[in-house]
Amino acid sequence: MRFNYKIFLADIIGFVLLYFLLLAVSPLSAPQPYIKYAGILGLYAACVMVFCALSGRYTKRLKFLKFRYSTIQYVSASAISYLLVLMLCIYAFQGYSLAVVSTYAIICVCAVIVIQTGYFAYYYASDPEVVQEVAPREPKQVLYAATEADEKTKEAALRRIKLHCSGKAYDYIVGNLPVTSTNTRVISCKNPGIAENLQEYRYDMIIDVFQLNNVRGINKLFSTVNRKLPDNGIFVGCFTPKSHIKKRILEKYPKGINWIVYSFFYFYRRVIPKLFITKRLYYDLTKGRNRILSISEVFGRLYYCGFEVIGEKRIEHRQFFIARRIKNPPAKMKRRYGPIISLNRIGKNGKFFKVYKMRTMYPYSEFLQEYIYKKNNLQEGGKFRHDIRVNTLGRFMRRYWIDELPMIANLLKGDMKLVGVRPLSKQYFNLYSPELQRKRVKYKPGLLPPFYADMPKTLDEIQASEMRYLDMCEEKGVFRTDCVYFGRILKSILFKHAHSN
Numbered sequence: 001m002r003f004n005y006k007i008f009l010a011d012i013i014g015f016v017l018l019y020f021l022l023l024a025v026s027p028l029s030a031p032q033p034y035i036k037y038a039g040i041l042g043l044y045a046a047c048v049m050v051f052c053a054l055s056g057r058y059t060k061r062l063k064f065l066k067f068r069y070s071t072i073q074y075v076s077a078s079a080i081s082y083l084l085v086l087m088l089c090i091y092a093f094q095g096y097s098l099a100v101v102s103t104y105a106i107i108c109v110c111a112v113i114v115i116q117t118g119y120f121a122y123y124y125a126s127d128p129e130v131v132q133e134v135a136p137r138e139p140k141q142v143l144y145a146a147t148e149a150d151e152k153t154k155e156a157a158l159r160r161i162k163l164h165c166s167g168k169a170y171d172y173i174v175g176n177l178p179v180t181s182t183n184t185r186v187i188s189c190k191n192p193g194i195a196e197n198l199q200e201y202r203y204d205m206i207i208d209v210f211q212l213n214n215v216r217g218i219n220k221l222f223s224t225v226n227r228k229l230p231d232n233g234i235f236v237g238c239f240t241p242k243s244h245i246k247k248r249i250l251e252k253y254p255k256g257i258n259w260i261v262y263s264f265f266y267f268y269r270r271v272i273p274k275l276f277i278t279k280r281l282y283y284d285l286t287k288g289r290n291r292i293l294s295i296s297e298v299f300g301r302l303y304y305c306g307f308e309v310i311g312e313k314r315i316e317h318r319q320f321f322i323a324r325r326i327k328n329p330p331a332k333m334k335r336r337y338g339p340i341i342s343l344n345r346i347g348k349n350g351k352f353f354k355v356y357k358m359r360t361m362y363p364y365s366e367f368l369q370e371y372i373y374k375k376n377n378l379q380e381g382g383k384f385r386h387d388i389r390v391n392t393l394g395r396f397m398r399r400y401w402i403d404e405l406p407m408i409a410n411l412l413k414g415d416m417k418l419v420g421v422r423p424l425s426k427q428y429f430n431l432y433s434p435e436l437q438r439k440r441v442k443y444k445p446g447l448l449p450p451f452y453a454d455m456p457k458t459l460d461e462i463q464a465s466e467m468r469y470l471d472m473c474e475e476k477g478v479f480r481t482d483c484v485y486f487g488r489i490l491k492s493i494l495f496k497h498a499h500s501n
Contacts, residue, residue, distance in 0.1 A: 008049075008058045015045040018111060022104050028097070040096050041104050044085045048108070051077035067120045071113060078109050121338040136328060140230045142204040146183040154179075157186040164188055164209040165238070169315045177207060177236065192220040198228045205234040211318070212239035212298060216288030222305035223329035233325045235307060242270070242294045244317045266292070274337050274363060295319060296389045299371065300364025305329045309371060337363050340406050345423035350441040353415045355423050356406035360394025369427050407447055419482040419489070420446020421466050436463050439470040443478065453488035 019041055023033050030036050052058065055073050082105040089096045149157070157179050162170055178184050185203040188210040189195050198206070206225055212218055225235050249265060250258045270292045272278045299309050299321065306329045311322035342354040343366070368389055390398070397403040410416040416423065423445035429437065450469040456462045472481045 002059065004058050011049055011052070012045075014111060014115075015048075015108065018104065018107055019045075022100070022107065026100055026103075028100070037096065037100060040085060040089065040093060040101065043088075044081050044101070044105060045108075047081035047084055048074075048077050051080055067116060071116060074112050074116075075109055078105060081105075121340050140201050142183055142230045142233075143199075143201050144182070146178075146181045146204070149180050149182050153182075157184075160186050160188055161207075161209050164211075165318075167316065169238075169318055169320070172313065172315055172320070173207065173209070173236075178205065179207065181205070189215065189221055191215065192217045192224050195221055195224040195228065198225075200228050201230045203228070203233070204230055205236070207236040209238065212237060213291050213293055214289045216283065218298075218301055219305055219333045222301060222307065223333060226306045226325055226329045229325045231325065235302075235323045235325065236320065237323075238318045238320045239293050239298055240317055241298075241314075241319045242292050245292055248317075294362045294388075294391075296362040296365050296368060300362070300367045300389075303367040303371065304335075304364055335364070341366075343425065345425060345445070346429050346441065347415055347423065348441060348444045353410070353423075355415075356409050358397055358403040358406060360391065360397050360403045361389040362391055365389035369425065373427065404447065411447060415444070417444045417446050417482070419448045419450075419485050420444055421469065422446075422449040422451060431459060432463055436467055436470075439474075440466070443470070443473060446482075448486065448489050450485055450489075452492050453485050455492065 019037075020034075023037060026033070052074060055077065057070070057073055057077075082102070085101060085105075086098070089098060089101060158174065161173055161179065165173060173179060179186060183203050184205040184207065185198065186207045186209060187194060187198075189208050190210055192215075195206075206229065208221075208225075212221075215221055222235075229235065246262060246266075249262045252258070253261050269290070273282045273291065295312075298319075302309060302321070302323045306325060306327045307323035308326050309321055310324050313320045337359070339359055340356055341359045342356055344352050345355045347353045372387060372389065394403065407416065411418065420443060421440055424432075424440075429440075432440070450465050451462060454461075454465040454468075456465045469481065469485060472484070
């Protein structure tokens with residue numbers, strides 16, 4: 001518990017700046033408004049800071065601050081202070097404009113909310129949130145050899161499947177999975193606590209027929225099942241994907257109206273639960289039921305929790321997956337998601353650094369790169385073909401470079417320069433030739449890669465484009481090369497309509 005002078009000074013500076021800004025634009029007739037309102041508005045600011053101090057705002061380190069608590073804390077202090085100052089203006093210190101006092105209180109609260117939103121968005125992006133692996137366990141095999149289950153156990157398993165899966169889904173599970181084996185357990189987990197009751201290593205296959213859309217605590221469920229399974233154990237589950245819900249809404253309503261309805265539905269069911277600003281309120285209201293889940297998010301959660309997807313099947317409106325346990329689940333069950341994301345990229349001298357970008361992918365997509373690479377080929381421009389990780393808004397932002405605007409922070413920090421090779425992940429970097437890898441790490445990556453000057457289509461063409469740029473850097477110098485390529489890139493964007501992909 002130490003006094004946090006950074007937050008304290010930030011509040012003082014904010015009150016002073018907003019004071020001068022408000023009085024500068026307010027149409028006041030008083031001859032000296034800055035002197036007249038200094039006392040009453042200064043009293044309001046002092047009261048806010050006193051109440052904030054009493055509630056502990058200035059005795060917490062920045063990394064321990066929580067957006068929801070910090071915002072409620074400040075708004076409460078502001079509301080109490082405003083009521084006190086308002087009563088003084090009415091009964092004791094008359095002659096002040098209540099509109100000015102009220103406006104000052106409102107803009108102070110709004111400014112703090114906006115600043116805190118931006119801070120937490122940056123903090124959640126810059127916080128590495130390393131996946132904390134737990135200590136490896138000893139090799140574990142299933143406890144007993146598999147045999148045919150007795151009739152009572154069979155009936156119970158088939159009845160549970162039929163209760164949650166009908167028609168083709170029922171036929172698929174019964175016809176393709178060993179549901180009558182003594183080493184297979186069929187469950188319907190409405191919450192992770194049900195999986196906790198399973199005996200460890202008793203079953204080498206666990207089938208959950210309850211839809212994940214109505215489960216609150218998906219990561220905990222996956223991690224619990226992971227711990228119960230032996231090595232290479234199989235987990236089968238299902239959910240209704242976002243694509244089906246979208247199709248259903250668009251077909252239900254008339255054209256034009258259907259997109260409006262879907263936009264509101266998507267914002268309420270998909271965006272609000274993922275924003276740190278509204279996430280807690282959403283789950284308090286809905287209890288986590290009827291969530292919209294993308295295939296990318298569910299599969300990403302599986303990989304995050306120690307599984308790999310070895311099979312998938314769309315049956316009517318449900319998406320089934322078959323996942324194999326490959327490692328222990330992480331110690332950290334939850335991850336934070338804001339509008340900005342930081343990504344590990346290889347920079348000069350082969351050192352990793354954080355690249356800041358706008359989030360264009362579904363949550364947990366960062367754990368699916370190897371899965372997407374194995375499943376899909378690269379398209380023109382060196383990106384993955386049919387990348388399910390990118391959402392609709394993300395495709396728009398990528399097309400017009402909006403997602404790359406936060407990389408200006410990397411430019412200011414000195415991690416990158418204006419023109420240079422594209423900063424690559426380890427996965428992409430390993431696809432390049434050894435010679436190009438050696439040349440790449442000699443220079444800082446850039447915001448504007450030579451890709452936009454040459455517009456290559458294949459991975460080989462991309463490597464050739466970057467090799468020409470790097471050879472020119474060695475022959476004519478970095479500054480001269482960057483100036484030449486900046487002109488080429490500008491010409492390509494303006495006249496050839498080059499865009500990001």
